[in-house]
Amino acid sequence: MSKWTERMTDLIKSVGGFAKANKPVAEAFHTLETATRADGILDAKTHELIALAVAVTTRCDGCITAHAAAAKKAGASKAEISAALGTAIALNAGAAYVYSARALEAFEEL
Structure with missing residues (x-):
């Protein structure tokens, strides 16, 4: 059994x-999770x-496990997953850039 399949089993148990x-x-x-899908504006994929991109930015292995499986089930391709994860990477870099400026402001003020 792969580690991600095992993680899914463990996640369901926990x-x-x-x-x-x-x-x-x-x-x-x-x-709350059901409400995010209620209006049907976004398709499942x-x-x-x-959700998978957000899971990466929040560093949640349980979320990665659940949403990778759900994305696959919804028909997402590896290219689509890679594009979404590229956005997550860029967003994390952007957040670090913005918070670096905040850290310098704090340093200068203090």
Whole structure:
């Protein structure tokens, strides 16, 4: 079994355990996730490409696991995944650039 397949199995177990321990929060999270798809403006593939790029920028292995699988299921190609991840890389670089300016401002003010 590959490490990502194993991670998916572990993720399902762990979130299932959390759902039993804190049902209201688990239900609220599920409602929030469902609400992101409710209006149908984004098709499933686009939704998952965005989610995967965000998962990378937030460094969430569980999110990467779930959304990579969902993107594949929604028909995303490797080229589409790579393009979305390229956007995530650029965004992280941009955020570091902006926050570097903020760090210099803080240094100068303090």
